[in-house]
Amino acid sequence: MKVFKNGNLMVVTDDRGIIDCEYEKAAGLYLEDTRFISRMILKSSHKLRRLHTDFSWDRIETHYLGRSKPGIPHYDIAVSECLRAEGNALQAELTVRSYSLEEVRISFEYDIICVFEDIFSVRKKNDSYNELESSRTLSSSPPRSFQYETDLERDTVENSLTSLSLEVRPGQIERVSGKLRLGKYVKKDVVFKKMLSERPVKDIAPIKKTSLLDERELGDLKMLMIPTVYGDFPGAGLPWFATVFGRDSLIFGLQTVDLLPEITRNILTVHTHLQSKEEDSQTEAQPGKIVHETRLNELSLAGRLPFERYYGSIDATLLFIMLSHRYYSQTNDWNFIRSIKNSIMAAAKWIDTYADLDNDGYIEFAPSGTGLSIQSWKDSADSVSFSDGRLAEPPLAPVEVQGYLYDAFNCLEKLMTLFEDGESAAVYALKAAALKENFNRDFWLESEDYFATALDKNKKPVDSITSNPGHCLMTGIVNEDRAKALVNRLFSEELYTGWGIRTLSSKMKRYNPFSYHNGSVWPHDNSLIMLGLIKYGFCEKARQLARDLLKVKDKHHDNRLPELFSGLSVSETSGKLIEYPTSCSPQLWSIGTVLVISKALDA
Structure with missing residues (x-):
């Protein structure tokens, strides 16, 4: 599968560049979570021999x-066909x-062939999505315009490719062109839809510092961008996640704020406009909460799926606070931070009002809608x-x-000081100190010399050995006297593959190197661990991890760098990388990981 995109239009082809769902199930032209066209094949009055296809972003x-x-x-005609996405x-x-x-x-x-098909139906994530017709063939070789309409x-x-003829004199070059313009008009008030712009994406500002990000990754980043009235916003991954994801975009901001501050500002701005102002158990919305996912597919617009504007994420609001402060620390952009102050305050109020379900000082989730049952980053149902x-x-x-949460409390202390609210700043400083003390007591597994992956409904530590505690290094919540034991375990054979750190230890019952979250390796997961290794002074370990990810x-x-790959070790595969079959490529926070690798190699 190959993908190219510029703006909201995405094109999926097979590996040869052919747009035909007979060869590649996902092939077609997509706009805003809908596949409009499943086949677009060039026909000619002269028999043509296909040579090769050059791919760009x-x-x-x-x-x-x-x-x-x-x-x-002899062949005496040369033909080139350029298909370019634009808005x-x-x-x-x-x-x-x-x-x-x-x-x-x-x-x-x-x-x-025009088919107006929900992207979830194309992907067939589970049987419930098959309720929508798997294919709705409405027109073959459509006329100059065609439409599909529901309530x-x-x-x-709109098709201007209906008459393409040329007369070419000996030794001459002639060109002819046309376009397909797609449009989606939503008949209800959808905040995200009103944000979108039909323009192509803008160029990305040059990265001033030396990095490993080459022209390929810069092209991938431009491919992921979603044009909005607030600036270009990075979608999560192609082809299935070409939309706003809270956690993904905010983590990308944390990975890159020092190098790509303009994109960080766009990320924060869009999230302030999607931030919830109401309670809705179906979509997990609560006032002040940052969105998890937005969709414009038919099933979501109809309410048969909750993802039109879905808030089932326990961490996105915390990441928003963290990124807001890091953006200010990098840019001193007081005018911008002042402009999003109300959103920061609403996010802080969400923590105080909704996040701690039983007033034990920790943030928990208990799903109430029909969306995700697990609402942390490893969101598979069997991941905890x-x-x-x-x-x-x-x-x-x-x-x-x-x-x-600890990081967010520390950021709120600094932000409240910036907002000249010393009383609130002092409160958040106390909350951070108390949380750190309690965390190192309640999550520590003495028998394992490691942190539990969670506390369950009975406050019992979930004793599986995972990569998750590695994120805690980045936040500073880990006591210094426990950091070395944590790092040693992360780099032990049960977690470290030689390519990176597994999501789940090979000694655990549910370990499966081909699973999504129970033994695979995720580059972004490793990147957050790298940032923590640098923070705690384990710079050689950070460099080791960076070098191994570069091998991937x-x-x-x-x-x-793919979204994820198999957790089989280098020795198990004789040095062959085993890929994950449905991994997104390109994928946003894997691009961010390349920039973190640059930092680790320089640490």
């Missing part, structure tokens, strides 16, 4: 050879060069288990989230 260019007349011994449109340009001794008349058309939305295709494989029951207090990038089939 916003376009593909395919090259062909043909004969001006049947039966002549909400796909531009198609055909270039013909003739080496014939006579004038060549050549015509083209596109075999296009909720109107989807349109005891060492013997039993699933922990909610309310759950994840270990890394308490670290984020070098061995990955498209030279990217």
Whole structure:
């Protein structure tokens, strides 16, 4: 599968660059969580031989050879087809060069199939999504305009690719072009939809400091960008997560705020406008809470899925506070921080009012809607288990989230001082100190010399050995006298593969190196651990981890750091990287990981 995108239009092809769902199930043209077109194949009056396709972040260019007349011994026509995403449109340009001794008349058309299909149906995440028709073929080779309409939305295709003919004189080059313009018009008041802009994305400001981010990753980052009226916002991953995700974008901000402050500002701005102002148990919304996910697919707009604006994330609000302060620390942009003060205060009030379900000083989650049952970063239903494989029951207090809470308290102390509220600043300083003391007592597993991955509904430590406690180093919540034991365990054979740190120890009952969260390796997970290693002075360990992740990038089939990969060790695979089959590529916080690797190598 290959993907290119610029703006809101995303195109998925097979590995050869062919847009046809017969060859690649996900192939097609997508806009705002809907597949509009599942086939777009070039047809010609002359038989053409396909040579190769060049891929870029916003376009593909395919090259062909043909004969001006049947039966002549040599190819004498060269054709190139450039498909370029731009805002909400796909531009198609055909270039013909003739080496014939006579004038060549050549015509083209596109075999296009329109299907207006929910992205969840395409992905088939689970059986409930199959209630939507798996394919809705509405037009083959549509006329100049076509639309599909329901009570909720109107989807349109405007087609100017219906007449593409050229007359090319000997030795000359001629071009012809047209476009497909897609449109989605939502008939209800949707905050996210009103934010979107139909323009192409803007260039990314040059990164001033030396980094490993090459032109490929910069292209990937531009591909992920979603144009909004508040600036370009980075989507989470392609092809399935080309939308706003709270945790993903905020962690990317933490990874890159020192190098990409303008993007960080856009991230914070968009989240202030999506921040909840009401309670809704179906969508897990609470006043002050930062959004987990936004969607414009048919199932979500109809309320059959809760993801139109979904808040089932226990950590995004904490990450928002952390990133707000880090942005100010890097930029001294007082005017911006003052402009989002109300959102920061609302996020702080959410912590005080809603986050601690039983007033024990820890943040827990207990799902109330039909969305995610696990609302921390490892959001698979089976990701929080005891060492013997039993699933922990909610309310759950994840270990890394308490670290984020500690960090957020410290950030709020500094922000309240900035806002000239000394009384509140003192309160948050006391809360941070108390949390650190209690955390190092309640989450520490004496028998394991390690931290529990969570506390369950009975406040029992969940004793599985995971990567999650590694995040706590970044936040500073780990007592100095326990940091070395934590780091030693992270780099032990049960967690360290030689490529990176596993999500779950190989000694645990639920360990599976091919699972999503129970034994795989996630680069972003490792990047947050790297930041913590640097913070606590374990710089050589940070460099070791950075070097090993670079090996992953070098061995990955498209030279990217993937979303995740198999947790099999280097020795188990004789040095062969085993990829995860449905990993997003490109993926936002894996791009951010490359920048963290740069910092670790310089540590």
